[in-house]
Amino acid sequence: MRKFYLPVITLILSCFVMFVVSSCKKDGFLGATSTTNLSQTTVFSDSANAEGFLANIYSNVGFAVNPARFAYQSPTTLVVTPCGGLDAACDESEMSHTFSTDALSFAIGSVNAGNVGHDAFDTCYYYIRAVNQLFKNLPIVPIKAVNKTQMKAEGQFLRAWYYFILLEHYGGVPIVGNNIYDYTQKIPEVRSTFEQTVDYITSQCDSAAAVLPTVQSGLNYGRASAGACYALEARVLLYAASPLFNKAPGVPGPNGNKAPMDIASAQQLLLVGYGNYSATRWTAARDAAAKVYGLGAYSLSSNTSFISGYGNISAFQYLFPQRVNTEYIFQLMEPSSNTILEGLFQPPSRTGANGAFPYQGMVDAFPMANGKAITDPTSGYDPTNPYTNRDPRLYASIIYDQALLGVRTPNGQISGYSPVNIFLSPDADGVLQGGTDAVYQGTPTGYYNNKMLDPNAISEGFFNVSARCFPLIRYAEILLDYAEAENEVSGPDATVYALINAIRARAGLNPSALPANLSQTDMRTAIQNERRIELAYEGHRFWDVRRWLIADQTENIEAQGMEVDRYTKPTVSVNYKEFVVRQHNFHTAMYLWPFPQNEIGKGAGLIQNPGY
Numbered sequence: 001m002r003k004f005y006l007p008v009i010t011l012i013l014s015c016f017v018m019f020v021v022s023s024c025k026k027d028g029f030l031g032a033t034s035t036t037n038l039s040q041t042t043v044f045s046d047s048a049n050a051e052g053f054l055a056n057i058y059s060n061v062g063f064a065v066n067p068a069r070f071a072y073q074s075p076t077t078l079v080v081t082p083c084g085g086l087d088a089a090c091d092e093s094e095m096s097h098t099f100s101t102d103a104l105s106f107a108i109g110s111v112n113a114g115n116v117g118h119d120a121f122d123t124c125y126y127y128i129r130a131v132n133q134l135f136k137n138l139p140i141v142p143i144k145a146v147n148k149t150q151m152k153a154e155g156q157f158l159r160a161w162y163y164f165i166l167l168e169h170y171g172g173v174p175i176v177g178n179n180i181y182d183y184t185q186k187i188p189e190v191r192s193t194f195e196q197t198v199d200y201i202t203s204q205c206d207s208a209a210a211v212l213p214t215v216q217s218g219l220n221y222g223r224a225s226a227g228a229c230y231a232l233e234a235r236v237l238l239y240a241a242s243p244l245f246n247k248a249p250g251v252p253g254p255n256g257n258k259a260p261m262d263i264a265s266a267q268q269l270l271l272v273g274y275g276n277y278s279a280t281r282w283t284a285a286r287d288a289a290a291k292v293y294g295l296g297a298y299s300l301s302s303n304t305s306f307i308s309g310y311g312n313i314s315a316f317q318y319l320f321p322q323r324v325n326t327e328y329i330f331q332l333m334e335p336s337s338n339t340i341l342e343g344l345f346q347p348p349s350r351t352g353a354n355g356a357f358p359y360q361g362m363v364d365a366f367p368m369a370n371g372k373a374i375t376d377p378t379s380g381y382d383p384t385n386p387y388t389n390r391d392p393r394l395y396a397s398i399i400y401d402q403a404l405l406g407v408r409t410p411n412g413q414i415s416g417y418s419p420v421n422i423f424l425s426p427d428a429d430g431v432l433q434g435g436t437d438a439v440y441q442g443t444p445t446g447y448y449n450n451k452m453l454d455p456n457a458i459s460e461g462f463f464n465v466s467a468r469c470f471p472l473i474r475y476a477e478i479l480l481d482y483a484e485a486e487n488e489v490s491g492p493d494a495t496v497y498a499l500i501n502a503i504r505a506r507a508g509l510n511p512s513a514l515p516a517n518l519s520q521t522d523m524r525t526a527i528q529n530e531r532r533i534e535l536a537y538e539g540h541r542f543w544d545v546r547r548w549l550i551a552d553q554t555e556n557i558e559a560q561g562m563e564v565d566r567y568t569k570p571t572v573s574v575n576y577k578e579f580v581v582r583q584h585n586f587h588t589a590m591y592l593w594p595f596p597q598n599e600i601g602k603g604a605g606l607i608q609n610p611g612y
Contacts (some may be wrong), residue, residue, distance in 0.1 A: 013110045030499035039096025054151055057072060057130050057158050058222070062332030062470050063123055064165050067344055067355060067449075070117070071343045072099030082344065084356030086542040087449075091554050093356035093537075094445050096563070103356075106542075109585030113597040113612045120169045121596060124162040125176075131159040132180045151213035157224035157232070162206035163197065168543050169593040170609060171245075171260070172271040189599070189606035193270040198240045205229040205236075214297050220334075221324060222469070227297050228330040234288035238481045241281035241488070244591055245273040247564050253549035258588045264610040271607060272591035281487070289478050292329070298475040298504045299326045307455050309417045310404055311462050314508050317396035321454040324469040325351035330473040337465040339457050345449040347420050347437040350405060351459040358398050358447040358580055360560035365532050366394035371509040373529075386576060392508040397536050399448035401564040406458050413463045414456065422446055423564040423574075432565060445561035446579050451537040463540055476503055477535055492523035500527060503534055546591045555586035587611070 043049045063069065068082035081097055088095035089106035098104060110516070134155050138148050166173040169473035172194040192200070209229035216223045240246065243253045249261045249269065260272040269275050292298070301322070305313040319325060323336065323534055334340060346352030364374060369389045371378035380389060387400050399405065399423040406414040422439050426431040439446040453467035483499040490496075497514060505512035514526055545551040558580045565575040588609025600608050 006102065012318060019371040042138070044140050045142065047141060047143045048270045050134075050137070050141040050143070050267040051151075053130070054134060054154060057127050057134070057155070058333070060123060060127060061158070061161060061330075062472055064120065065470075065472065066167075067341070067444065067537070069119070070095070070103040072097065072101055086539050087537050088356035090542040090545065090551075091359060091557060091584065092541050093358050094360055095356055095560065096354045104412045106590065107582060107584050109587055109590065110591060111594065113600060113608060116594050116596055118596050120165060120593065120598060127162050128176065129180060131155045131162075132178050134178070135178055136180060136309070150213055153208040154224045156204045156208040157212070157229050160201045160208070160229075160232060163201050163204075164232060167194075167197050167201065167236070168239065170595060171273070171592055175200050188606040189602065191271050191605075191607055194240075194245060194273050195270070198236055202233050205233040214295055216402065217324075222331065224330070224411050227292060227295055228473065229527070230288065231329045231478055232293070232294045234285065234292055234478060234481050235473065237281070237285040237288045238485060239547050240274075240541075241285040241485065243549040246281050247273070247277050247549075249275060255553055257549050257552045259549055260588065260591050261611040263588055266605060268610050272609060280291070282485050282488040285382070286461055286489055289485060292478045293482055294477075298329060298478070298501060300475060300479075301325045301327045303505060307417075310406075312454050313455060314392040314396060316393050316507050317455075320452040320471070321456070321466050321468050322470055327475045328469070328471050328473075329475060329478070330471075332470040332472055334469050336467050338468065339459055339461055339465050341452055342454070342457050342459040342461075342466070345399075345451075345453060346405065347422075347448050348442045348457045349420070349435070349437050350407070354449070355449055357443045357445040357561075358445075358508040359445055359581065360562050361557070362536060363398055363400070363447065363562070364530075365529060366391040366397075367509070368515055369509060371504060371511060371513070383576065384574070391534055393536075395450070397449070397451045397533070399450045400562075401446070403450070406455065406464070408461065408464075411463070412458070412461045414458055419453075421446070422448075423566045424475050425566045425568075439561065439563050443561075445559075446563055447561070449537060461523065471538060476506075477540070479503055480527065480531050480534065484524075484531075487520060487527060488525050491520045492518050496523060496527075500530055503530060507534070542571065542610035549591070551586050551591060552588075555584050555590075557584050558582075559584055 043053055065086060067087065068087040070086040071080050071082045073331040081099065083097045083099055083101045084093060084095040084103045087093040088103040095101070095103045095107070100115070101112065102117045110567045135152060138152060141148060161175070172191045174189050174194045175197065208224065209226040212224060212229065213228045214226045216225045244259050247253060247259060247261065249264070253259055261269060261275065264272055301319040302315045303318050303322070304315050305318045307313060318566055319327060343352055344355035367373050368381055369377045369391060371377065372380040380390065380504055387394070392423040395403070399420055402419040404417040405420050407416060407418050420437050421435050422437055422443065423433045424438055427433045436442055452468065454468055456464055458464045479499045479502065483496045486493065487496045501513050518526065528544070528548065532541060535541070545554045559582045560578045561581045563577045563579055565577065567573045589609065592609045594609055594612035595606060599606055
């Protein structure tokens with residue numbers, strides 16, 4: 001494990017070169033200051049520095065779902081170009097550049113142990129080691145015992161969080177306990193079983209939850225809470241109950257699909273799943289989600305807004321620019337004034353760049369405003385006017401041709417809102433042409449991402465910025481977790497309907513209720529689509545299609561885009577034409593990530609995943 005070889009002082013210094021945080025700073029726990037000349041003694045013998053050390057462990061909790069996670073660095077200029085995140089590695093989006101990154105490898109099915117990135121493995125064990133370093137030195141930190149107890153509990157949650165990221169990537173992984181290794185020691189890399197890894201994560205969550213407050217507020221907003229511990233446990237147990245891990249080898253999965261367990265050797269089998277099926281795992285997942293629900297500490301945000309020149313902002317869209325809200329359970333605390341997502345996702349005319357571009361399949365997944373799928377002949381869907389009367393979450397998630405977006409004045413403020421021109425139109429010679437934002441020029445799919453963008457923010461702006469932070473766990477996910485697990489335990493009962501209908505009602509669907517008397521299979525499909533659109537571009541879809549064991553279908557596709565052609569002669573008309581953007585390919589091994597080949601090559605006992 002590469003990062004384990006860092007000497008103790010190197011880790012500490014690297015943490016504090018980035019930043020040190022004091023809990024008494026104006027902007028709270030995650031506000032940054034600069035500190036130099038630090039050693040192990042000076043870090044942990046000073047309470048502010050020790051708290052800064054803990055804050056640094058929080059600093060990268062969102063790396064795995066970063067929408068700019070996969071990037072290419074030029075070997076000559078050293079310029080780093082973002083190419084997208086997990087959305088660009090699955091059926092959500094097309095990458096912004098086709099450089100050789102993990103996004104491309106997963107999209108075209110070429111990922112292997114030799115070309116896979118190291119960030120999941122290295123980053124997680126780096127911060128797990130940092131937690132262990134904190135635990136070792138807590139006795140000398142000059143703070144009250146009660147504060148030490150809370151710091152330890154936060155460390156336990158963070159350690160569980162990083163182990164979960166490892167679990168979703170690889171299955172069972174080496175668990176190092178409280179051990180700290182340096183470059184002089186041989187580091188054991190024997191993988192724990194999948195079950196042992198799940199149990200370790202949930203035990204860490206339980207221990208931390210017994211100490212932490214239900215929610216964090218004020219200057220502590222952004223720290224781990226008991227609610228976050230229970231929510232992470234609910235997610236872990238939902239994954240563990242899902243077909244990818246919870247089935248017997250040789251028993252076909254959904255659509256007859258195979259899991260890594262089906263191609264595993266005897267040595268690999270229990271590292272990539274339980275090796276059997278048990279319905280009690282769905283019960284455990286349901287009960288864990290119900291525990292969060294039962295806290296009564298969270299709710300679906302129902303606030304709305306109106307922006308002159310833009311229009312009404314739905315409760316769903318208004319949620320994400322709000323730094324503090326009733327729905328976020330655990331979040332990455334971005335700077336309180338940021339345009340991070342605008343810089344990635346807004347069209348070139350608004351100086352955005354390097355974000356991934358939504359596929360047509362994502363657009364089609366959003367139902368009509370009446371809640372009916374666009375494939376339902378009674379839905380009212382009009383393919384000649386495809387963006388009218390749709391689920392309000394579509395407008396909050398996708399920038400399509402003629403969608404409104406802010407324009408800037410010379411001093412960088414928003415002067416008003418104007419449509420984004422993605423269409424093509426004939427020039428004097430009859431050749432279809434487009435402007436800077438047009439399909440094939442600004443976007444390869446005919447769409448831009450609008451998810452979590454702040455209507456009051458503009459890319460590279462100084463005045464119009466967002467207070468947004470990035471949701472890592474929010475209450476809507478917990479309701480979806482609860483509904484999914486309950487449907488597997490008891491079928492589509494009144495609880496399942498109530499939970500899903502609440503999410504659809506908040507979205508603004510009218511009527512919001514699902515059809516009555518759905519079968520368990522139909523409800524499962526409905527829940528999967530609700531997750532797809534409610535949690536779009538938040539880092540879930542890549543993992544959901546894997547744990548459901550349906551990636552053979554969702555990832556072996558010709559991903560589509562939309563070309564919009566506008567004519568004024570002989571009459572005004574608009575044509576919508578779908579086109580193939582990219583062939584995606586998938587095979588069974590890709591349900592899990594391979595461990596990087598250099599880790600396997602160390603010969604320290606790390607067993608590779610099946611198929612690699």
